[in-house]
Amino acid sequence: MTIHIACLHASASNIAYINRAFNGYDVVLTHVVDDNLIHQIRGGMSQEELSKKIIHQLQQIEQSDGDCILITCTNYIALLEELAVEFKLPIIKIDEPFFEQVARAEKPIKMLFTNEATVKGTMKRFKAICSCEQEIEVVLIPAAFEQYLAGETVKHDQKIIEYLVSQDLFEYTVAAAQLSMSNAAIVYSKLSGQAVLNPLNALQAYIEEKLKIRKKKNR
CATH class of the missing domain: 3.40.50.1860 (Rossmann fold)
Incomplete structure (x- = not known):
C-alpha cells in the first residue's frame, strides 16, 4: 500500500x-x-x-x-x-522521533544547533515531551546557518564537520538538532566512528x- x-x-x-x-x-x-x-x-x-x-x-x-x-x-x-x-x-x-532517541542517551548530551532562533522552542518542546536523566549542554555553531540560507550547503556542512573534529566529544552523546545538520552529522559519523544523533536517521x-x-x- x-x-x-x-x-x-x-x-x-x-x-x-x-x-x-x-x-x-x-x-x-x-x-x-x-x-x-x-x-x-x-x-x-x-x-x-x-x-x-x-x-x-x-x-x-x-x-x-x-x-x-x-x-x-x-x-x-x-x-x-x-x-x-x-x-x-x-x-x-520531525523532531519527535529525534527527541525519543536523544532521551535514551546514556551519556551527558551535547545538543548542537546552527540556528539560534530554533534553540528556545526546540529545548522547550524536548523538555515537555521527554524525560531525560542526562545533563544537556546546548552548543551553537556560529556562522554556518547563514551559509545554509544562502544555498552554500557544502560550506555549511564543512563548518559543522570542522567543529565536530575540533572537539573531544567521545564522552558525550552528540545530537545535531536541526534537519539541515543531518548530512554533516552522517559524514562526521563515518569519518570518526562516533554516532551523531540527527533528525534524518531518526525519521x-x-x-x-x-x-x-x-x-x-x-x-
Whole structure:
C-alpha cells in the first residue's frame, strides 16, 4: 500500500533530505516550501500573524489527497504547539522521533544547533515531551546557518564537520538538532566512528517502526 505524505518545509534545501529518508520506500511525497518563514520570524512578525499563516497553510495542504503531513521546520513545530487547533490529517513532527532517541542517551548530551532562533522552542518542546536523566549542554555553531540560507550547503556542512573534529566529544552523546545538520552529522559519523544523533536517521527509523512502511522489493 502506497502512502502519500505531504511535506511542509521552511527551506527548499530540506526537500533533498526528506527524499533521501524515504528513498526506496512505498511512499509518494509532495513538497510545500515557505522560505519566507525564517525571515518573517527574524523580522518580528507577530505571534498571531504567524499562527494564522501556519493554520492557513496546513488547511490548504489538507485539501490535497495526502494521508498525513510531515513538518520539517522546528520553528513551525514550536509555533504549532501553541495553537489549540485540530487538523483532519495526522501530523508528523520531525523532531519527535529525534527527541525519543536523544532521551535514551546514556551519556551527558551535547545538543548542537546552527540556528539560534530554533534553540528556545526546540529545548522547550524536548523538555515537555521527554524525560531525560542526562545533563544537556546546548552548543551553537556560529556562522554556518547563514551559509545554509544562502544555498552554500557544502560550506555549511564543512563548518559543522570542522567543529565536530575540533572537539573531544567521545564522552558525550552528540545530537545535531536541526534537519539541515543531518548530512554533516552522517559524514562526521563515518569519518570518526562516533554516532551523531540527527533528525534524518531518526525519521528513517520512525518510517519502519511507527508507520510500518517497508522498502520496496527489488524486481
